[in-house]
Amino acid sequence: MVENVNEGENGTDFLYEVDASGNRTLVRSYEALQRAFLRFTNRTLRPVDVFWRDYNGVKQFYVRIEPGKHYNINSYITHPWEFIDSATKERYVVNNKLIFRAPESVGGMMFRTNWNITVPTVRSLRFCAMMSLMRRVEPEQVASLGLPRTLADELRHYMLRVRRSSAPQPVA
Structure with a gap:
């Protein structure tokens, strides 16, 4: 589960992942050891803003991907990515997860892996x-x-x- 908390300076929002025991862990980048060559493909009908959580957990805008387009990113397996509708601010998913981190299995691969940005399976x-x-x-x-x-x-x-x-x- 992911929990959004607006507690930073200037209204910065932080995300926490909550495990089954209720323990909260700040969603942030750490270590830059295993590279991951990623391609995010926008499979929605809307423009999607891609954000990276930095080493302090602050959400950083990275790129906007138009519907049907893709963007190549050189990242690390410990770096979290988020995908948000540029207008409505609805959160989109990769592999049905709100926060995407490249799996360890792609760490160190010398070729790019594709990840589809999609609409969540359940909307409110x-x-x-x-x-x-x-x-x-x-x-x-x-x-x-x-x-x-x-x-x-x-x-x-x-x-x-x-x-x-x-x-x-x-x-x-």
């Missing part, structure tokens, strides 16, 4: 309903839907993000 009903409404109504119509204020605000927020989605700047 709330998220599906929001996406459906976004396709059917304009922002100025939200008030007339009779939604509770928190849902109406969330819908407007999604609409704004989708309409003005622009790529974050990569880490230099």
